[in-house]
Amino acid sequence: MARRTTTPPLDEDFEERIVDIDVSTEMRTSFLEYAYSVIYQRALPDARDGLKPVQRRILYSMSEMGLRPDRGHVKSSRVVGDVMGKLHPHGDSAIYDALVRMAQPFSMRLPLVDGHGNFGSPDDLPAAMRYTEARLAPAAMLMVQSIDEDTVDFKPNYDGQETEPTVLPSAFPNLLVNGAAGIAVGMATNMAPHNLIEVISAARHLIAHPNATLDDLMRFVPGPDLPTGGSIMGLAGVRDAYETGRGTFRMRARTTIEQVTPRRKGIVVTELPFNVGPERVVTKIKELVTSKRLLGIADLKDLTDRHKGLRLVIEIKNGFNPEAVLAELYRLTPMEETFGINNVALVDGQPRTLGLRELLQVYVDHRINVVRRRSLHRRRKREDRLHLVDGLIVALLNIDEVIQVIRSSEDSAEARTRLMQVFELSEIQAAYILDTPLRRLTRYDKLELDRERDVLREEIAELTAILSSEDRLRKVVSGELQDVAKTYGTPRRTVLLEADAVPAAGGIPLEVADDPCLVLLSSTGLLARTSDASPLGGGEERSSHDVLVSVVRSTVRGEVGVVTSAGRLIRVSVIDLPALPPSSSPPSLSGGHPVSEYVTLPAGEAVVGLGSLDPSGPGLVLGTAQGMVKRVVPDYPVNRDEFEVIGLKSEDVVVGAVELTSEDHDLVFIATDTQLLRFPASSVRPQGRPAGGMAGIRLGDGARVVWFGVVDPAQEARVVTVAGSAGALPGTGAGGIKISDYTEFPAKGRATGGVRAQRFLKGEDQLILAWAGPSPAKAVSSTGKPVPLPAELGRRDGSGTPLPHPLAAVGGALGATLIPAPGLDIPPIPPMAEDDGD
Structure with a gap:
């Protein structure tokens, strides 16, 4: 197919001329011209200075404008206008x-422009050029260094009125x-940034060893x-x-x-892949969570400033493995x-695909040529000056x-x-002498000359030595790169991580397995769970642990009750x-969290124990300060997340809550007047939640229960009592402690008075702490x-041994103890009749 081109006549004598042009040839020629222009004038960088034409023109123009790092910023629009008006005939x-x-x-790994204002983010566009300011960054001065010393070639600009460099000297x-x-058109480039120190080290090695292999450079x-x-x-x-x-x-x-929170773990993102912004990640995560393609995420916060x-905090739902969610x-x-x-x-004006060695070689050759031309220029300048000085x-x-x-x-x-x-x-010397002022022709100036x-x-000798020796020239280039x-x-x-060094996340289950575990409550109010349900060992290996108040068996995805x-x-x-950690290495309860992070209690109310919510179990056993006992159905x-498990009488409080595991166990009360009562759990029938329980121990005048719990009579058990003064401030009186064999205390019927557990010494009038449970006993301070x-x-009714320091709690590895509520004022309790309390 041909296209006919008609040129309209300019006057009557002008004859019409029609040129037949093949359309395919015209399209091919025009497309090649366009492709050539895009490749060489816009899209591809020069392998020597690593700059596209527009970048090179920007740096050169800013250098000519004097926008050095020690000068003030100027409007970006001024820079753009200067570049567009003189060198870059595009938008x-x-x-x-x-x-x-x-x-x-x-x-940029090493930015070349020092911007002032909003220059954008990985997610957002920059402000308009009229709002931002710019000047050359210190590293950009290396790009244009020595450009006025004939180090690179110049060419005319697009209208022939200015000149521009074909390449920059590029000192790195x-x-x-x-x-x-x-x-x-038909090709693209995508090159990754590298570390300046590493690249220069490789370039210097190539300068010193021109035959270096790729393996040598990759070191x-x-x-x-x-x-x-x-x-x-x-x-x-990468290789x-x-x-x-x-x-x-x-x-x-x-x-x-x-x-990330007291109750939840989270994934904190501090660095993102190259060219990926946080908003893009946040948007994708929200989309996946909404479509339920991504499970286990509770919340997402962008705390970047x-x-x-960068700081993205991704909270993980409880019950999900953070490692699996991360995968x-x-x-x-x-x-x-x-x-x-x-x-x-x-x-050399041709697009090429280059490996690491070729890229370094092109740069090294360019830099050697720059230094050679610079040395020639400097030698010529010094020779010219020497010629004038001689004259x-x-x-x-x-x-x-x-x-x-x-x-x-005459003239x-x-x-x-x-x-x-x-x-x-x-002629040059003579003209210079004529132009020199007479005041310079003194003896002092002779010495200076x-x-x-x-x-x-x-300097001429040094430059000549550099130019005459290729090795010396290379050493100069290497030394400048080192600086x-x-x-x-x-x-x-x-x-950098090898593929086999990356752990495989596919084998990690997304959700945490519902494995058996033990839930622990310590005397300092810490809650935690073990990673398995194996028994917790006692003995000396647990001597550095907090005393346990309650231990309840459960599962990881289950629930327990705080009483x-x-x-x-x-x-x-x-x-x-x-x-x-697993019980193979003794767990440290210091890893637990305060119970106040899980439950909110009013003033005067304290946590006294834990209970299982398993409907098939024997249920909770509660003991109150007025001597009431109750087995809860x-x-x-x-x-409901919370409910009452006992109907308390006026001014009565629960002092002990224990999970009953067998009706063959004993229920034990210890009162402030040293009376200890043990009776079988089978003597107490279960009651519904609203019931107030039945009489457990008959208390003397002014006495109250200081401890209540469950003891397995088949185990080797101990009774620990601590006597003190009722008038002493909390934490000031150490008191006397006595440890007795549990078997010395005879079992009696429910609602009786029990037997004496300790004899008071001078200054002692009540028990301030007590505990009964499996041996050995443990004690801790308030910390x-x-x-x-x-x-x-x-002896069962003997006196105690004085303590050097006050105790905060007494217990055992699997035992329980009373934690008196801070500031809880329990008045003396009058004697109680022996009735069921139903």
């Missing part, structure tokens, strides 16, 4: 976009350090170093890219698993991305004759000619509790630290 948006990218620390390997990205450059940090998973693709110029690798966010940097985040969100390396750059020295040595020649000449031209003839000077001549000769690395180098940000002194039971999810409501107890056993 201002393309120029400003390139300027912005060179100022973004998350895009910018293409490898900052990378590049661009899409041309210095093991992989990319991305501006945003993160991790690179698997280095096989492919370094060898062939093409390859892929996976980038991962930098994360940690932390206890300019002071602390799903890597799989489904941009927290793991793939980077495809395509090292396409212009070499001035001749004039000074013959000052009278010079003046006579000048005075006897300056004749004077210049006669000076050249008389003193054998060049002599010194200057010596310095110039030394750049020392001044501008920063530590590596990206962690308070007001007779309430509050549900607590076991999965919310912190897990202690485990018909707990399933739709939870262990306190040694007497080893010998006392």
Whole structure:
């Protein structure tokens, strides 16, 4: 198909001319011209300085405008206008976009523009050019260093009125350090940033060893170093890219698993993959959670700020493994991305795909050529200056004759000619002597000129030595690169991991298994759970642990009840509790969380124990300060988080709540008047939740129950009592302690008075602490630290041994003790009749 082109006549004598052009040929020619322009004038960087034409023109224009780091910022629109008006005949948006990218620390490993204002983020666009300001960054001065010393070639600009450099001197390997990205016609480039110190080390090694292999260079450059940090998973693709110029690798966010709230763990993201912003991650996570493709996430907070940097907090629901959720985040969100390396750059005006060695070699050759041309320029300048200095020295040595020649000449031209003839000077020397003021032709200036001549000769000799020796020239280039690395180098940000070093997350279940566990309540009010339900060992290995108030068997995804002194039971999810290490290594209750983080109690109400919510179990057994006992029928409501488990009388409180595991066990009361009563649990019939219980122990005048619990008579058990004064302030009177064998106390009937457990000494009038349970007994101070107890056993009704320090709690490995409510004022209780209390 042909196209006919008609040129309209300009006048009557002009004949019409029609040119037949083949459309396919025209399209092919036009497309090739367009493709050529895009490839060479826009999209691909030069392998020598690593810059696209627009970037090179921006840096050169800013240098010519004097926008150095020690000067003030100017409006970005001024820079864009200067570049567009003189060098870059394209739209201002393309120029400003390139300027912005060179100022973004998350895009460039070593930014070249120092921006002031809103230059955007990985998620947001920058402000308009009229609102931002810019100047050259210190690293950009390395790019244009020595550009006025004939180090690079210049060419005319688009209208021939200005000149621009074809390449910048580039005192560091910018293409490898900052990378590049661009899409041309039929080709594209995508190069990853690297660490400046590593790249310069490899370049210096190549300078010293021109035959270095890729393996030699990869000892210095093991992989990319991305501006945003993160991790690179698997280095096989990196090596492919370094060898062939093409390859892929996976980038991962930098994360940690932390206890973000008292009840929940979370994934904290502090670094994201290159070119991935936090808003993009947040949007994707919300989309996945809404569509239920991603489970286990309770909340997501973006706490990023300019002071602390990136911080995404992803709260994990209880019952889900954070490691498994993290693996799903890597799989489904941009927290793991793939980077495809395509090292396409212009070499001698032709696009080529380059490996690491080729990229370094092109840069080294360019830098050697720059230093050679700079040395030639400097030597030529010094030779010219030396030529003038030699002429001035001749004039000074013959000052009278010079003046006579000048005075006897008709004009300056004749004077210049006669000076050249008389003193054998060049025209340049003679003209310089004529232009020199007489005040410089003194003896002092003669000394200065002599010194200057010596310095110039030394510098010329040094430059000549550099130019005449290739090895010396290479050493100069290597030394300058070393200085750049020392001044501008920063530590590596990206962690490199081999593929086999990455743990496989596919085997981790998403949800936590509903395994058996033990729920523990300590005397200092800490709640925790064990990772298994194996028995907790006693003995000396637990001497550094807090005393246990209650131990209840449950499952990880189950619930337990917290019983308070007001007779309430509050549900607590076991999965919310912190897990202690397995029993193979003694668990430390210091890893527990305060019970106040799970239940909110009014003033005067305290937690006295734990209970299982299993409806098939024997249920709770409660003992009150007025001597009432109750076995609770485990018909707990399933739709209520808290409810009463005993109907208390006026001014009565619960002092003990224990999970009954067998009716063969004993129920034990210990009162402030040292009376201890034990009777079988089978003598107490279960009652419904509203019931107030039945009489447990008959109390004397003014006495109250100080401890209530359950003891297995088949085990070796001990009774610990601590006597003190009722008038002493809490924590001030140490008192006397006695440890007795449980078998010395005879069993009696329910609602009787019991037997005496300790004889008071002078200054003692009541029991302040008591406990009965399996041996050995433990005691702790108010801070939870262990306190040694007497080893010998006392008589059933004997007196105690004085304590050196006050005790806060007494108990055992699987026992229970009373924690008096702080500030709880329990008045004396009158004698109680022997009735059922029904």
